[in-house]
Amino acid sequence: MFRSTDLGAAIPTKDTVLEPSASNNQNVVFYTTNWSAAVSTDSGASFTYINPFTDLPSAAAGLCCDQVTIYDPHYDITVWELQYLNDANGDVQRLAVANGRAGVASNSWHYWDITAQMFGFPTGDWLDFPRLALSTNYLYLSTNVFTSANSSITTALFRMPLSALSSPTSTPTGVVVNDPAVDVFEPVSGATDTMYFGAHFSPTDFRVFRWPEAAGSPQLADVTHPAFNYENGDGLCPSPDTFNMCGRSDSRVAAGWLSAGTLGFFWAAKQGVVGTQTFPYPYVQGIRIDAATAAHVDDPQVFSSSYAYQYPDVAANAAGHLGLSIVYGGGPTTYPSSAIGILDDFSPSAFSLLAVRSGDHGPSNNSWGDYLTVRPASGNGLTWVGTSYTLQGGSAGSSVGPRFLWFGRLRDDPFAPSASSHDFNAVAGTSTGSVVTANFTGPSAHAADYSATIDWGDGSAIGPGTVAGTGQAFNVTGSHTYSTTGSFTVTTAVSDAFASTSTVKGAATVTATQAANDVKVSANPASISADGASTSTVKAIVTKHVGSTPVAGDTVNFALSGAACGSLGAPSATTNASGNASVTYTSSTTTGLCTVTATETNAGGSGGTIVTQTRAGGTYHPLAPFRILDTRPGSQVGPYSSPFGADTAREIQVGGFPGSHVPASGVSAVVLNVTVTNTTAPSYLTIYPDGAARPFASNLNWTGG
16 A cells, blocks of 8 residues: 545545545555545545635536546647536536646646536436546546436446647537437546446346547447346445445446456346355355457455445556455445555456555445546556545544555555766865765655665765755755765665665775865856847856755856857856856857856855857757767777766767868857667666756666667
């Protein structure tokens, strides 16, 4: 269990019929219930309330209840379905869409409203009980259709292209399928180029639909299966306080999945005798069907002689393994409680179940449901996110405790860190101060999920590192005093709470005396027009050579050299608390390069940068492709003939390289094609201007081989 979070005040309006749903896009999680919604940016460690009544415009007679969410990784969109109360015209089921993680985190949605009248039903008819599913290119909305007299007349499935939903300016259209002979369509998780959905046709016949993306309508087949006890508000599973969680449950299909060419569906069934089996409590009945032939495979069940199982949901992950969220309770000792399950290569014949949280009361209104939700993490991951809830401290809706769940196998740890080393300098006998020894990516974006240790490489005891950062970018810092000079290998190990560890080795260079302060100089923009008026901000950053801490209150002198140079707004500036000192550079009317040198007056550090002055507007000059570097033995180009090793940095000449036709001066930017070959381990390559700070983003990423 990677996360099991009680949402607390983030879900202020609660009821024992909670209908929680969740989806995630990496560390950003979206959670809905009947009357509330919430967002998390730290992988579900904490949540913030979103008000569905006011954060989107109202529709029909106002927000009703049912809400569902799902994330599509192909188009990087999160879909939020909201149901609004019906008026004289009918009701509205709204599809709100957020693009990327930023869209969800900032609560930015575009939306379309769906009505029964769009399906061709008369004025006054309305929709209820929405379900969402995805294939590669389509979103599927399943819903019941009711008359204005509140009589159920059919179930419908609406298919819409994801490409249109992802664009705020589009007007999505879709195809509608309905079947008045069945109770409710349940689309499957795990579909790709073909969607499957199913429903009860009779107590012994299951109707399954096959809808290829390229087809305008689905094909159907009826599959005969053994009878079960249809549940319709008559399930009995009283908990020790006599309240009946099963009092509202029914046998509508609650879960569907596609795994390894086999379809599966789950629904609730009533207590009683079925054939040779006796069920003292309501249970979960299922059916599995061959997707290609529609042949009946078997009829899985989840049951107990001690309590009931109800309200299942199942999702297939990227490997075809199945994750389950389910509620159990009833009998002399068990209140409504939540559990998860996994069906995979470790547990191939039945769901391996794990209790999540035990409730301590039953619902005084004898109601639960109507559904829980499970999704593959980030839409196509190897783990799952899901929902559950229990009653804690009371029997009314105000005592409901909604939970966000992130679960899976340890081998598929979604929070595993990925670290890179950070070299530093030190002085023997002097503390390094707080020095960075490693940077790492923490997928959960929650610093508390990670810890670090530092081996300083001099035989001293391994100590803890301090983890800090924002988003998914973190660093590890520590302080140490070396007693002798030399070069030491510093080993930093970053771990998450589930024993996934990334270990990297960096270098500490320890000298006998303090070196001059470090001065890094940059110009923004680095290329300006040679018009005598364009300006660039030249900034010097002064840091201590040991520890890299900023030097404040120091005077930095700036100087120009080069025939093309313009002028400086001031000859010097004083560093601020961040160690920054800036002056304004104004161009001349001569194209070419101007070197700006900055020298600080404390420990005598200096640095420089080049401002390129180009023709106004700049001109792109295409050149014939020319190789300036090849490190392969036997085909060397440039100064290096050996492969790049781990944590290697090399300077490559571009301007003025013989034969390249790239001028040695007057050039503000170049276009490079960079490839790697014969890789031996997973790694990455970052290409950036010499003299500039290395960016966090890489240009190439690869796997070994």
